[in-house]
Each structure stands twice: as C-alpha cells, then as structure tokens.
Amino acid sequence: MSWGRRDACAVRRSAIDLLGDVDMARLWPFGNHNITRRELFKGATAVVASGVAAKLLVDALLRLEEPSAESATSAGQASRSTGEGHVIDVREFKRTMTVEALVKTAEDYFAASTSWDSLLAKPLSQIEDTPDLLNNFAHVLTGLQLLPGMTVLDFGAGSCWASHWLTQLGMEAIALDVSQTALKIGRALYARQPVFGDRPRPRFLVFDGRRIALANASVDRILCLDTFHHLLNADEVLREMSRVLKPGGIAGFSEPGPRHSRSAQSQFEMRNFKVLEDDIHVAEIWSSAERAGFVRMKLAVFSPRPLLMSLPEFDAYLDGGAANQRFAEMTRAQMQDRRVFFLQKGGEAPPLDSRSRAGLAATLEVKLASATVQAGTPLVAQVIVTNSGRATWLPASSKVGAVRLGCHLLDASGKMLAVDYFRQALTPGDGLPIAPGKTVKLETRIPSPPEGSYVLEFDLVSESVGWFAMSGSEIVRRTIQVT
Numbered sequence: 001m002s003w004g005r006r007d008a009c010a011v012r013r014s015a016i017d018l019l020g021d022v023d024m025a026r027l028w029p030f031g032n033h034n035i036t037r038r039e040l041f042k043g044a045t046a047v048v049a050s051g052v053a054a055k056l057l058v059d060a061l062l063r064l065e066e067p068s069a070e071s072a073t074s075a076g077q078a079s080r081s082t083g084e085g086h087v088i089d090v091r092e093f094k095r096t097m098t099v100e101a102l103v104k105t106a107e108d109y110f111a112a113s114t115s116w117d118s119l120l121a122k123p124l125s126q127i128e129d130t131p132d133l134l135n136n137f138a139h140v141l142t143g144l145q146l147l148p149g150m151t152v153l154d155f156g157a158g159s160c161w162a163s164h165w166l167t168q169l170g171m172e173a174i175a176l177d178v179s180q181t182a183l184k185i186g187r188a189l190y191a192r193q194p195v196f197g198d199r200p201r202p203r204f205l206v207f208d209g210r211r212i213a214l215a216n217a218s219v220d221r222i223l224c225l226d227t228f229h230h231l232l233n234a235d236e237v238l239r240e241m242s243r244v245l246k247p248g249g250i251a252g253f254s255e256p257g258p259r260h261s262r263s264a265q266s267q268f269e270m271r272n273f274k275v276l277e278d279d280i281h282v283a284e285i286w287s288s289a290e291r292a293g294f295v296r297m298k299l300a301v302f303s304p305r306p307l308l309m310s311l312p313e314f315d316a317y318l319d320g321g322a323a324n325q326r327f328a329e330m331t332r333a334q335m336q337d338r339r340v341f342f343l344q345k346g347g348e349a350p351p352l353d354s355r356s357r358a359g360l361a362a363t364l365e366v367k368l369a370s371a372t373v374q375a376g377t378p379l380v381a382q383v384i385v386t387n388s389g390r391a392t393w394l395p396a397s398s399k400v401g402a403v404r405l406g407c408h409l410l411d412a413s414g415k416m417l418a419v420d421y422f423r424q425a426l427t428p429g430d431g432l433p434i435a436p437g438k439t440v441k442l443e444t445r446i447p448s449p450p451e452g453s454y455v456l457e458f459d460l461v462s463e464s465v466g467w468f469a470m471s472g473s474e475i476v477r478r479t480i481q482v483t
Contacts, residue, residue, distance in 0.1 A: 087267065093261075098232070106275075107180065107181060109179070110185065146171060148355050150172070152171045153221070155241070156176070156226075157182065167190075171200065172200040183204040210240075212241075217246045219245055220249055222244075226256070242345055246350075247349065248349025249349070252342050255338075257339055259337065260280060282339055296344040299342075302340070307323075354393045354403050355465060360389050360462060362385060362386060362468050363386045364384070366458050366478060368478055374482070375448060375450060381446065387436050389436060402462070405425075405458065406423050417454075
C-alpha cells in the first residue's frame with residue numbers, strides 16, 4: 001500500500017517538528033514518489049525509539065521506496081506542464097547575474113519596505129529566527145577575539161543591528177552595505193535606540209560591490225553575518241577583506257551550508273526576487289582566501305539547538321555515557337547546514353594587552369611605613385608590582401585597559417566598606433606600558449579613613465575590564481589602625 005503526496009506532507013511536517021531546524025526540504029525524498037507506509041514507520045519508529053536525532057532520521061527516510069517508472073513518467077509530465085518541481089540550479093543562475101544587478105536588487109529590497117519596524121527590531125523581530133541569529137552571532141563574536149577600541153567592519157550590515165551591538169561593546173564599528181536605504185535604517189536605529197555610555201561613533205559606508213572604500217590595513221576585525229552567500233564575486237571580495245585588515249586580523253563568518261541553494265526558501269528568493277542564494281563550500285573559500293593573503297582557517301562546531309535530557313541522562317552525559325553519542329549525532333546533523341568560520345590574515349598581530357582579562361596576572365609586595373596613623377594623616381606604603389602574566393599592561397592614558405594599583409577598604413570584621421577606596425597609576429604622568437616580566441616600584445599615600453580598625457586590600461585593576469583577583473591573582477591584605 002502506498003501513500004499519496006498529502007500523507008507524505010503530513011509526515012514531513014511531523015519530522016520537521018521533531019528535528020527542529022534541520023532543513024528537510026533538501027533531503028525529503030517524496031517529490032512525486034509513492035511512499036510505502038510500512039517502510040516509513042519502520043525507519044522512523046526505530047530512530048525515535050533510539051533517541052538519535054536529525055541525521056539518522058534523515059538516513060532512514062532516504063531508504064524509502066523508489067517510484068515506479070510509470071509514476072515517475074507521469075510525474076515528470078505534470079511537472080513540465082505546470083512548472084511545479086522546477087529547481088533553479090544556482091550555477092546557472094549566477095551566469096545570468098552581474099554584481100551591479102545584485103547591488104540594485106539589494107537596494108530595491110530595502111527601498112520597497114513600507115515599514116521599518118521589523119528591520120529595526122532585528123534580531124528580535126521573528127521568534128522563529130531569533131535563537132539562530134543570536135546563537136550564530138555569539139559564536140562569531142567569540143571567535144573574533146574582540147577587544148574594546150578595535151575597529152570592526154560589519155560587512156553586509158543591513159539594518160545595522162550587529163553594528164549597534166558592536167558599538168555598545170566599545171568597538172569602532174563601520175557599517176558597510178550595498179544599500180543606501182539599509183544604512184539609512186541603521187542610522188535611524190542608532191538615533192532611536194542610543195547606546196549607553198561613552199562609545200566610539202559608528203561609521204556608515206556604502207559598498208559598490210567591488211571595492212571597500214577604506215585604506216589598507218585599517219580595520220582590526222571583519223564581521224560577516226549571512227552575507228557571503230549572496231556574493232557573485234567572492235574571490236574579489238576576499239582580496240578586499242584581506243587588503244583592509246591589519247596584519248594578524250581576523251574575519252569571522254556565519255553562513256549557510258553547501259546545500260543552501262536547494263532549500264525551499266532559497267528557491268523562492270531566487271525565483272521571485274532574483275536574490276543570489278549560493279551554496280557555501282568552505283574548501284573553495286579557503287583556496288581563494290589563501291591566495292588573498294589569509295594564512296589560517298578555523299571552523300566552529302556547535303549545536304544550533306539544545307538537546308534536552310532528563311536529569312539521569314544529563315548526569316550520564318557528564319560521566320561520558322551514551323548521551324554523548326546522541327549529542328554528537330544531533331550536532332553533526334545540524335551542522336550540515338551551518339558554517340561558522342574564521343580567516344586570519346598573515347603578519348604579526350599586536351601583542352595581548354590589558355583590554356582583556358585573558359593573560360592578566362600580577363604579584364604584589366606592600367610594605368606600610370606604619371600600620372597606625374592619626375586621622376587625617378595619609379598611610380604611606382612602598383609597593384612593588386610585577387607583571388607575571390602574558391598581557392602587556394596599558395598606561396594610565398588608555399581609555400580602556402589602563403592598569404592601576406587599587407585598594408579596597410574593609411572594616412575589622414571583613415565587611416566591604418568601599419570597593420574603589422584608592423587608585424594610583426603605576427608610572428608617572430600619562431604612564432608607560434608594562435610588558436610581561438617587568439617590575440615597577442612606587443610609593444603610595446593613601447587617605448586615612450575615620451578613627452577605627454580597618455583592613456586594606458591591595459589589588460591591580462584594568463580599567464573597564466576588571467580586578468586582577470577576578471583572574472586569579474592574589475590580593476595583599478594589611479590591617480591598619482586609625483586613631
């Protein structure tokens with residue numbers, strides 16, 4: 001007994017519900033096939049019972065009954081007569097397009113928007129899209145190894161939501177897009193939703209599809225979210241990315257996978273709006289990137305959707321049990337259609353510095369001239385500070401990451417009275433950077449608190465980054481008496 005197309009569609013919907021974001025449209029074999037009920041349930045039931053997710057279910061469904069020659073012939077005739085089932089070959093599609101035509105298509109798309117609300121709300125405009133957008137953005141953000149004050153090019157910025165977040169994080173964001181209307185929307189986003197605090201002003205730059213209007217070696221990082229697969233001239237763009245990146249700079253990408261053009265949505269976009277929805281083949285990208293001056297490619301592996309477990313299953317997972325295999329299978333299946341990767345340009349990158357907690361470590365020696373002072377008399381201390389970490393400490397003139405000596409004030413019982421009781425630069429004036437292994441000596445004059453018994457806690461602080469104790473350095477405590 002065989003099922004018709006309507007029954008197959010119903011089962012397909014059930015499979016999609018089970019598999020989450022796996023694109024079954026690319027893999028589902030029904031087409032105009034007659035699907036055998038027994039084989040379908042045999043494969044699907046076995047998979048569900050075993051708890052193995054996406055890929056194994058797909059593999060089981062791909063073993064379904066092939067159509068007869070007669071049904072295939074009649075189906076083909078119906079397809080030709082109605083136009084149904086025609087699949088656009090993206091390779092042929094690209095031969096009909098030009099860079100200039102695609103630039104115009106992008107501008108027309110944004111210019112035709114009668115309301116900007118959903119664009120301004122992105123990535124929070126559609127609940128179905130939001131988890132993936134945030135997840136992918138987070139992984140690219142991690143791999144870019146950003147530091148406050150870096151210049152970051154948001155390539156294909158669209159409505160500039162990612163640029164806006166980069167600005168909030170303290171980056172000098174450059175929003176680049178082929179659409180002037182998109183950048184106009186981005187300016188509106190910044191105006192209607194200002195960032196908090198003193199942050200670098202963003203820049204908005206129109207891209208002609210070929211040359212990035214920036215100087216050589218002028219940006220630290222490039223962020224590219226779901227834009228690269230729209231490019232007709234990927235090789236040319238990679239050369240431009242390499243040109244504007246500083247030596248050792250990183251470009252981070254979140255893109256679909258090698259079957260993207262065949263998805264239902266991609267076919268719809270290409271057929272109706274002439275938008276290029278290309279497949280992403282990272283081996284080809286790496287070959288081109290290497291010629292453009294990139295020296296390293298790294299790819300991220302992660303599970304776009306969580307695998308929910310019972311408490312016993314979770315404990316077994318942590319212990320290395322069978323749930324690990326389930327998670328690996330699900331992750332592998334979901335990663336078929338997502339590529340998050342990073343390209344690093346050749347040349348020596350700037351050394352690690354105190355704008356990040358990574359590599360911050362210090363040893364402190366504190367000797368008080370006297371542990372007892374009269375009220376109103378400063379406490380004098382000789383301090384020796386050694387940079388025992390991997391990061392260079394930035395001087396006092398730095399807006400973010402300036403390293404200073406700090407002191408907390410506690411009462412005799414250990415209760416915190418003032419976290420920021422005292423700060424002092426490590427070197428005079430605007431200061432000097434302190435490289436790993438270097439030692440500085442300084443004298444401090446700490447204002448005395450009111451009469452009583454206290455504890456002073458000495459630590460170093462990287463301004464707007466954190467206290468060194470948060471990274472594992474030991475603080476120095478001294479008990480004082482104010483009379």
